[in-house]
Amino acid sequence: MTVVVKNVSYAFEKNGESVISNLNMEVRQGEFVSLIGKSGTGKSTILRLLTGLLKQDEGEILLRNKEIALGDVGYMPQKDLLLPWRTVLDNIMMASEIQKDLQLTKEEARKWLERVGLKEYESALPKQLSGGMKQRVAFLRTLLTGKDVLLLDEPFGALDALTKKEMQSWLLSIWQDLNKTIIFITHDLEEAVYLSDRIFLLHRNKKVEEIVVDLPRPRDPDIFHSEKMMALRLELEKRISNETD
Amino acid sequence: MTVVVKNVSYAFEKNGESVISNLNMEVRQGEFVSLIGKSGTGKSTILRLLTGLLKQDEGEILLRNKEIALGDVGYMPQKDLLLPWRTVLDNIMMASEIQKDLQLTKEEARKWLERVGLKEYESALPKQLSGGMKQRVAFLRTLLTGKDVLLLDEPFGALDALTKKEMQSWLLSIWQDLNKTIIFITHDLEEAVYLSDRIFLLHRNKKVEEIVVDLPRPRDPDIFHSEKMMALRLELEKRISNETD
């Protein structure tokens, strides 16, 4: 197991109501898992616990059997948070500036920009980009941390339908190429089904359900229209609606 | 015809490239139409032309055979744009403060808040609301302009999957109750199909395709899983992808 979350609880205020309560979760090397659930069920909080930004009140979080620490994983927060005074290229070089052992040349970074269709925007400033472009840059910045485990908080939430589809396929291909472990938050059930090996469904009552997506890999966008996909989506929807809120 | 758009063109800069070019569109009283298309195809621009905020360079826009003017329609912009110093109640009372002939009592406004599940938030300030709640308030504010034609720019873009579903059904029920004419922008193809009588598909090359949604009314959320729905969605997707970009 690459990531192990064992009996973790967390409350924002001491003695306050816990947002995460007795959470258990295991993620294998190279696995793609999604977290879904209504707004406020603690998805982002789990991601921040996994980065080490928040410290669980109880339980333990292990990365390859060692207590997880800051800088161990790649994290892409919900907002793009690009540094407004840095060009696109400089923004995605961030991590390599911070971690000196990470040897990323500008050439390599440029290749990545090309791959996400931002070749000409290399020296543009964030304010010159559209929302979708920003999101892509933010994703690249996370990818280029070079970490094995990537935590993505709704990376495609701001993209339009088609770009989103493209980005999904693109993400899958990168994931397969690089053998990354990805933990992914989304509001889009289809997206979750299409991308994931497993889905964790968070409820308001802090219970977590696990759904295994037994669609074959590699997946093709055509899979969206398969019977199996529909069935899984229906299943998910039902489980969410059934929740006594 | 309630709304008639005839040969309309618009460019942001004089002699610049036009964003809208020779657009024709007619919307009947009580109809629900959606605009879809990639980011930047001019959906929001069309809505702003329809409010009178922008003035077309060519062609004409008529509301019940009269040139459209500011204050004629209800408009909900893409951002929520709630006034941060006003309570929820005061925010939705906005339009009635501005147009004195609009007689809306606080009592009625409160009833509406109850109907969208924001009863307890009457005197909350916008900063105390979640993204979804803000969007609901912004929608109410538009609805309570009392206008017959409502222009909604991605009202449910920021909501989570389930709340979105709820809001869609809710919107449909209001629309049917009140016999409003709605022009709706969305990125979500399913949403467009579920809600609309007709869908206008905007292309990058400024061509506009019209798709009629021949699903029966009243529609039920179950319709999402119908064959017909799937077929329409596929159709739309194909048309969007086929676009030579």
Next chain:
Amino acid sequence: SETEQTDSNEKELEEISIMLDWYPNAVHSAIYVAEEKGYFEEQGLDVKIEMPADANDPLKLAATSKVDLAISYQNQVILSRAEGIPVVSVAAYVRHSLDSIMMKKEVGIESPKDLEGKNVGYPSTVITEAVIQTMVEADGGDFEKVTMTDVGWDLMPAIATGNVDAIGGGYINHEYVLLNKEGYDMNLLKLSDYGVPDNYELVIVAGEDTFNKKKETIKKFWQAIEKGHEFVKTNPEEGLQVLLANENDDSALDKEVETASLEILLPLMEDDGVPFGYQEEESWQEVADWLYEMGVIETQVDPKDIVQNIVSK
């Protein structure tokens, strides 16, 4: 070798600084003559002459050893001693009052009593208030009815523009002459005519520490000044010339005015039978008593603490 020589020459000169009471004018002729004619150098002194921005400053700066010597006022020195400020007076530079009350003739003030209901401008010191109170009361008037306005040191603009009806603290040899010259028809009331004791208008003061350390240097300084004074006395015209040559671009000394000023000053700088600069303790006592009486100072001061004559009778 030439530079070496000047170097060693300069090394021998002892530095001493003096801050004038105000910007240079006729009263300072002796000092500039001593500088120009090399009298200071004869005494082995290198004198730095400084000017104040506020007439209250020289004494304070002497007390804090920011300058060695300062030209100040007898009143002011007594007041300072009463406040515990460690200064001593080493010589009397002008032996009689220059201070007076001035007003435009057209205002129609004939005697201090007429100041009732009028607005009097004065520099930031209580002493002028005491002066005017003494004069008004000596003249049988009610001081309560006089409006006093602190106008800082901009006495002339204040009276010239008619913002005040009269000014206190102006000098008969300076403001009076200058205002008349500017075309204002001025009247003046003399202090000693209305019960204010005559005083040493200008004295040379030093901080106590400085005096103890540099007594000999100060004596030499005074000898040079004395020589300068002698020169000015015998050649007033030439003495003034030295002063005017020394003026900087932005001071607007008027030859005519300064000539008149010097004429008024010279008789007031010396008394018969008393060496130039010698201070009588009785004079100090008289002024101190008056200040105490007027409530300007709250503690009696002993002239012996203040007076450090560097010339003997």
Next chain:
Amino acid sequence: MKQIKKWLQTYSLFCLFTIILLVIVEVLVRKGIVPNFIIPAPTGVVRTIVENWKPLLLEHLSVTMLEFLIGFAITVIGGIALAVSMFFSKIVEKIVYPAVVISQMIPIIALSPIFVMWFGYSIWSKVAVTVLISFFPIVVSTYDGLKSCDKEYVELLHSMGATRFQIFKKLHIPMALPSFFSGFKLAIVFALVGATIGEWLGASKGLGYYSRRMSGNLNAEGVFAAITILTILGILLFALASWLEKRTIYKWKDTD
């Protein structure tokens, strides 16, 4: 109780530090290491204030306050009026904005003798200095605040058919408040300093005059007594403005 605790948490260290500093000064002066006329002993200053509280507060403070109030009222009313006309008229803006900014570059103190010539030693010369010194923050902050309003909000109200005046009232004014208040807080302190400067240049009453007179009398305790009162007053005015800001910005509600 909770507020007091919070206040203590924020300021206790500063107070402690101030007290230590005062004690050090006191000791230095008492031991004669620093002469009294260079820095007076803090206890001496307090004694001066206590002994002279009547003339200090009733005679001098009241005059200074009057000058301050008149000047600040003119600044606020005139400044807002100017900012609003700049907001509505491009021409006024183009003439006035540079003038207001440049007025900031003029060393007012150098201009002061001229003021005295214009206004004499009446209250108006002090009011003039007060206004000149506090005008800039009010005008610029109000104007910038009015300008800062997001174009999208304006469009929203336009789409509802709002008139220009309605938009100004319902949108621009509340939007301008945060910026206005940051200028207001500065201006209120500047205005007090301005009144003091005005008095310093020629007066027969007021704390500025008092302090100058005491300085002429070589009475350092008196100088510091006036400065202490003025500083405390400045702090109180600033606190008042901050409180007003809090109340207005956080509780502001538009009623028709």
Next chain:
Amino acid sequence: MKQIKKWLQTYSLFCLFTIILLVIVEVLVRKGIVPNFIIPAPTGVVRTIVENWKPLLLEHLSVTMLEFLIGFAITVIGGIALAVSMFFSKIVEKIVYPAVVISQMIPIIALSPIFVMWFGYSIWSKVAVTVLISFFPIVVSTYDGLKSCDKEYVELLHSMGATRFQIFKKLHIPMALPSFFSGFKLAIVFALVGATIGEWLGASKGLGYYSRRMSGNLNAEGVFAAITILTILGILLFALASWLEKRTIYKWKDTD
């Protein structure tokens, strides 16, 4: 060319207005309606500047500039250092912040006689006033700028394993620049005014001294000549600071 056109568009009205005002004053003075000592004729002021340019610029301006430069350097270096230490140490912040704010409430002019006693008529009394008057905007704006950094950005860099120093350098410093510059622009103007005030209170050279001296001599032309030079200098310094701001904020790039 385009820049000149833009400049003209922005300032032409103001210039026109100023010229009209100057002409009116000139006429009033020449016709004797307003006496020369109340407002000098603009041409008279210009003549004074032209005739005395040598002492004005070489003697007085240079002294004022020296005081300004020393004082402003101390302010900027000391102010930034203080703001940074406040940022890193809660204790320093709690002691210093109130002190800096309160320093704003002190009427500096009333303190000036004390300064003269402390520093004499040396350059340091002017530097002291300069520093005291310009310190506040630098410290507060720098500190506020450093504080203003969004917590989410800090978390992002933390998650990348950045050290505190890296976060400071890559995030806090650039984030602080806009706020810093708004303080810097104020401070540079205040500093010049401070040097002038310092001279006004005791000096034998410098434009502040010159203007005071001229005022004592009833020479209004001289007063205005000094004020004019000081004002132009203030505008130039402000423009310089604005230019620096533009360059730094809009082109700022972090290189390792």
